[in-house]
Amino acid sequence: MGRLNRLFKNEQFHYHLMLLPIFVLFTLFHVFPLYGIVLAFKSFIPTKGILGSPWVGMMHYRFLLENPEVWHVLRNTLLISVGKLITMLIVPIFLALMLNELRIQWVKRSVQVITYLPHFLSWVILAGVFKDILSAQGVINMILERVFGAEAISFLGSNFWFRPIMIISNVWKEMGFSTVIYLAALTSINPALYEAAEIDGASRFQRLWHISIPGIAIVIALLATLSLNGILYAGFDQIYNLYNVLVYDTGDVIETWVFRNGLVGAQYEMGTAVGFINSLIGLSLIAITYTLAYRFANYRIF
Amino acid sequence: MKMRNAGLSTVLLASVVLSACSNSDENKPVNSAGTETQTESATNTPAATETTEAVDPFGKYAETLEVNIVFDRNPESEKGFIENSTYENNWNNDFWLEKLNIKPVVKWSAPSGDQFNQKYNLMFASNDLPDIFVLRSLDNKQSARSMLKRLVDSDMVEDLTDAYNKYASDEVKDYYGSFDNKALDYATMDGKMYGLPAQGDTYSNAQILWVRQDWLDKLGLQAPKTVDDLVNVARAFKDQDPDGNGKPDTIGLALQNQFMDNSFTDAVSIFNAFSAFPKSWIKDSSGKVVWGGVQPEVKKPLEVLAGMFKEGLLDPEFALHDGNQTTEQLTSGKAGMQIGSWWNGSYPLTFNIDQDSKADWKAYIFSTDDTLHAVMDFPTTQFLVVKKGFANPEAAVKILNLSTSISHSKFQETLDRRTELDSKYGRDKVDAPTIIPNFGLGYLDTTLQSVKKFEDIFAGKSTVDTLTVGEATIFNNSLKPNHDNPRKDAGKYKDYINWMSALSAIAHAKLDIQWNAFNGSTPTYDAKMGSLNDKQLQAYTKIIMGKEPIDYFDTFVKEWHAMGGEQITKEVNDAVASESSK
Numbered sequence: 003m004g005r006l007n008r009l010f011k012n013e014q015f016h017y018h019l020m021l022l023p024i025f026v027l028f029t030l031f032h033v034f035p036l037y038g039i040v041l042a043f044k045s046f047i048p049t050k051g052i053l054g055s056p057w058v059g060m061m062h063y064r065f066l067l068e069n070p071e072v073w074h075v076l077r078n079t080l081l082i083s084v085g086k087l088i089t090m091l092i093v094p095i096f097l098a099l100m101l102n103e104l105r106i107q108w109v110k111r112s113v114q115v116i117t118y119l120p121h122f123l124s125w126v127i128l129a130g131v132f133k134d135i136l137s138a139q140g141v142i143n144m145i146l147e148r149v150f151g152a153e154a155i156s157f158l159g160s161n162f163w164f165r166p167i168m169i170i171s172n173v174w175k176e177m178g179f180s181t182v183i184y185l186a187a188l189t190s191i192n193p194a195l196y197e198a199a200e201i202d203g204a205s206r207f208q209r210l211w212h213i214s215i216p217g218i219a220i221v222i223a224l225l226a227t228l229s230l231n232g233i234l235y236a237g238f239d240q241i242y243n244l245y246n247v248l249v250y251d252t253g254d255v256i257e258t259w260v261f262r263n264g265l266v267g268a269q270y271e272m273g274t275a276v277g278f279i280n281s282l283i284g285l286s287l288i289a290i291t292y293t294l295a296y297r298f299a300n301y302r303i304f
Numbered sequence: 305m306k307m308r309n310a311g312l313s314t315v316l317l318a319s320v321v322l323s324a325c326s327n328s329d330e331n332k333p334v335n336s337a338g339t340e341t342q343t344e345s346a347t348n349t350p351a352a353t354e355t356t357e358a359v360d361p362f363g364k365y366a367e368t369l370e371v372n373i374v375f376d377r378n379p380e381s382e383k384g385f386i387e388n389s390t391y392e393n394n395w396n397n398d399f400w401l402e403k404l405n406i407k408p409v410v411k412w413s414a415p416s417g418d419q420f421n422q423k424y425n426l427m428f429a430s431n432d433l434p435d436i437f438v439l440r441s442l443d444n445k446q447s448a449r450s451m452l453k454r455l456v457d458s459d460m461v462e463d464l465t466d467a468y469n470k471y472a473s474d475e476v477k478d479y480y481g482s483f484d485n486k487a488l489d490y491a492t493m494d495g496k497m498y499g500l501p502a503q504g505d506t507y508s509n510a511q512i513l514w515v516r517q518d519w520l521d522k523l524g525l526q527a528p529k530t531v532d533d534l535v536n537v538a539r540a541f542k543d544q545d546p547d548g549n550g551k552p553d554t555i556g557l558a559l560q561n562q563f564m565d566n567s568f569t570d571a572v573s574i575f576n577a578f579s580a581f582p583k584s585w586i587k588d589s590s591g592k593v594v595w596g597g598v599q600p601e602v603k604k605p606l607e608v609l610a611g612m613f614k615e616g617l618l619d620p621e622f623a624l625h626d627g628n629q630t631t632e633q634l635t636s637g638k639a640g641m642q643i644g645s646w647w648n649g650s651y652p653l654t655f656n657i658d659q660d661s662k663a664d665w666k667a668y669i670f671s672t673d674d675t676l677h678a679v680m681d682f683p684t685t686q687f688l689v690v691k692k693g694f695a696n697p698e699a700a701v702k703i704l705n706l707s708t709s710i711s712h713s714k715f716q717e718t719l720d721r722r723t724e725l726d727s728k729y730g731r732d733k734v735d736a737p738t739i740i741p742n743f744g745l746g747y748l749d750t751t752l753q754s755v756k757k758f759e760d761i762f763a764g765k766s767t768v769d770t771l772t773v774g775e776a777t778i779f780n781n782s783l784k785p786n787h788d789n790p791r792k793d794a795g796k797y798k799d800y801i802n803w804m805s806a807l808s809a810i811a812h813a814k815l816d817i818q819w820n821a822f823n824g825s826t827p828t829y830d831a832k833m834g835s836l837n838d839k840q841l842q843a844y845t846k847i848i849m850g851k852e853p854i855d856y857f858d859t860f861v862k863e864w865h866a867m868g869g870e871q872i873t874k875e876v877n878d879a880v881a882s883e884s885s886k
Contacts, residue, residue, distance in 0.1 A: 046429075047457075047458050048428055048429050048430065048431040048458055048460070050458075051431075065831055069832070069835065069867075069868075070866075070867060071835055071867075133624070137621060137624070138620060138621050156620070156621055156624070158624055159621060159623055159624050246561055246623055246624050247561060247623060247838070247841050247842050247845050248623050248624070248842070248845060248846070248849070248851075250838060250842055251842075262834060262835075262838065263834040263835055269830065269831070270429060272831075
């Protein structure tokens with residue numbers, strides 16, 4: 003009783019109370035559905051439901067490992083998602099620092115708006131646009147032909163170009179939106195630091211290097227850590243809408259492969275098996291990087 | 305994908321019209337096989353249940369029977385519905401209510417295409433079935449029979465043996481009997497019949513070649529008869545500027561990325577012409593079931609296609625184009641040939657015909673030996689099934705009886721209604737169809753029989769009296785008017801070329817039809833066939849596009865076997881063996 007009393011009297015009690023709805027929602031929609039994971043170890047029979055279906059052990063995983071396609075699909079996934087991860091760290095930071103240096107407000111605003119608009123378009127729409135632009139009769143090939151006299155390249159049908167196109171188009175679409183967080187972090191840096199540095203005779207670049215970047219380092223570390231979670235998700239919408247049979251070699255990623263073989267082929271168990279593995283790897287990567295971030299940068303969230 | 309579904313629904317619509325025109329042999333006695341099944345099941349069923357009840361195949365329920373159903377709405381057709389006619393509430397639903405006192409209650413509906421397909425497939429996974437529904441494969445990855453098997457294994461559907469034996473009409477039994485009751489056997493597992501199999505016009509599904517006749521005429525070319533002719537015509541269409549705009553912007557043959565699936569702008573017939581059957585299980589000379597896609601016969605047609613690609617007779621980026629984009633090519637008059645089905649006059653060629661008054665399409669058969677080779681899926685690709693536990697399973701049989709009768713124009717009021725609507729709203733407006741799951745049965749060559757009758761009439765060899773009510777409707781409404789006044793009405797013209805060009809070409813061809821040797825699935829098949837089909841499409845596409853030499857086919861075949869093909873072939877043969885030994 004005394005303990006409870008103390009809890010109620012705790013000054014932070016009402017803050018904790020505010021966590022309750024989140025806690026309920028999270029349990030309902032995130033923790034509870036986790037039981038579906040057992041599907042990865044079962045042979046699903048609809049009438050018996052997920053829990054009633056018979057266990058099959060590691061059968062689905064064995065099938066996955068036996069399938070020679072899995073390895074090149076995994077390789078594609080890693081190449082594309084690492085490519086996206088790195089570009090999505092560098093480009094938005096770069097863009098944020100540049101925007102931060104801009105003194106003319108309306109230029110800054112309009113650049114920001116323009117770069118951040120594509121985020122709101124779905125890949126279904128953008129895929130149509132990219133297909134047109136990149137087709138043999140598209141704008142890019144027209145320029146290549148007229149200006150450089152080069153032969154038309156079938157970009158989306160080329161195994162050489164497909165991955166770069168996925169990475170570049172993803173940067174184009176998302177960079178503006180990711181910049182927002184860095185810009186916010188930059189505003190939190192104490193202006194006095196810049197003034198002091200200026201008085202000490204620091205150049206613009208030196209100010210950027212010694213104040214701005216260290217100032218947002220923690221945010222960079224945080225976002226990098228979090229983004230590792232998605233290392234095995236290369237972006238289904240984008241790839242599914244843009245790939246074709248010619249680029250399965252380089253463009254087929256886990257999600258598209260599972261979609262074709264798992265969902266379309268009604269193999270829900272296998273889809274679950276892959277999803278489960280993805281989550282496990284994502285979780286352990288986060289744990290590792292988080293520990294590293296703590297050890298080397300002395301940074302922690304909790 | 306969407307467009308392909310629109311194409312499919314056109315077929316469905318068309319087949320309703322079609323089945324309206326077969327012979328109705330009401331006097332024909334019930335065949336012996338039919339009676340046999342009846343006696344057989346009589347021994348199975350306890351005699352007590354059969355005593356008192358008066359069995360009427362078309363019996364109306366005393367109290368309105370509410371049947372829980374699902375359906376897909378086609379937004380395109382919906383535009384053509386007459387006022388006050390919706391899927392949920394229309395004359396056709398009322399007709400069923402009046403005849404059988406059956407009332408559909410919508411469980412859910414979704415726009416046809418991906419949305420419907422996903423919901424439909426999920427409904428099995430969640431064991432949330434409507435009372436009566438048409439079981440069919442929407443993704444072509446598994447056959448309807450293997451879907452049925454799954455449902456039976458999971459104890460989700462009702463045994464219909466007794467209901468069929470008691471309630472099936474003579475007409476229905478006659479149609480099944482015309483194909484030796486093979487369709488019924490197909491729906492039977494362990495001696496119990498779990499679904500009412502569809503059976504209808506089948507041979508007309510043979511693929512044909514549509515050619516721009518006006519281009520042929522302009523360039524003074526003969527109609528193609530062989531594969532070589534096809535290539536030559538394609539070459540002329542590319543080089544000789546058939547559209548006369550002075551630019552070399554035409555391609556010979558329209559082709560889409562999924563060219564291995566029978567739809568339209570595919571290439572399956574080119575393979576078939578060489579007796580290669582890339583997407584089917586076939587029996588080899590020793591009687592063993594093998595996958596057609598890895599047989600040496602495939603090499604020759606691949607070489608032909610690769611040659612065509614190299615010459616620029618195909619679109620250089622065809623592998624990136626889906627049905628929508630190839631349709632666009634046809635519409636804009638960039639392509640002069642496409643391989644497809646008899647109904648392609650209505651889709652996708654319709655857009656070209658509407659846009660270009662000169663565009664004149666004709667259909668031809670081509671092969672290497674004067675015979676039209678094809679593997680067809682067993683005539684039954686869907687079943688009418690009843691959810692386990694539904695109290696009135698015989699309703700499904702009654703529905704089949706009635707829908708078969710309707711589709712053979714046995715009800716004057718349905719015909720009168722059509723005439724009434726035509727005169728009031730014109731041909732473009734229709735009642736919404738009934739949403740009660742149903743399909744009418746027919747013979748395997750129903751349409752081909754009809755076409756020959758039409759031809760005889762046009763040739764003066766016979767008269768319209770020989771036609772059934774349904775046939776007469778088609779003849780009088782579209783064929784005759786267009787024959788007398790060619791192309792005056794675009795809609796009639798499209799019907800006319802569908803019938804008198806495409807179906808006629810098939811009716812006069814020497815047909816060599818094999819049934820797909822295996823329609824079910826096996827464990828490894830389920831697990832790996834998807835990837836293997838991907839692999840096959842990929843290998844074929846690369847060979848055709850010249851990214852790999854023709855010998856790459858041998859490498860592909862080796863990989864195919866190693867990646868599970870060998871195991872699947874073995875399992876398939878075991879399954880076929882156990883099926884035939886039963």
